[in-house]
Amino acid sequence: MIRRIVRLHLKDKADASGIVDKCMADFPGYPGVKAVAAGEAVGADSPEVVLFVDFENMEAVEAYRVYPAHRALVDVFLKPKLTNVEILNVELDQVLRQTNPG
Numbered sequence: 194m195i196r197r198i199v200r201l202h203l204k205d206k207a208d209a210s211g212i213v214d215k216c217m218a219d220f221p222g223y224p225g226v227k228a229v230a231a232g233e234a235v236g237a238d239s240p241e242v243v244l245f246v247d248f249e250n251m252e253a254v255e256a257y258r259v260y261p262a263h264r265a266l267v268d269v270f271l272k273p274k275l276t277n278v279e280i281l282n283v284e285l286d287q288v289l290r291q292t293n294p295g
Contacts, residue, residue: 194250196245
């Protein structure tokens with residue numbers, strides 16, 4: 194599994210909740226997306242939104258990257274609101290799901 198971690202550095206903190214809402218609404222419909230989580234970074238030096246998007250493999254990531262609706266989201270909706278973007282793809286061999294018994 195590939196987990197894509199995206200840090201969106203915002204020009205204006207006021208845009209954060211709208212970006213989270215838009216990504217959470219749109220991403221589940223994109224090809225190859227298995228799961229998505231998004232939220233505002235806590236304690237960051239500048240306003241940030243962080244996205245976690247899970248894919249089966251890198252081929253699925255590439256299909257998502259060029260998907261027209263994703264390109265429109267990035268180019269039209271996000272880019273005007275951002276100062277910088279950092280992206281990291283991580284291959285997860287194992288995912289541990291732990292619950293707190295207390």
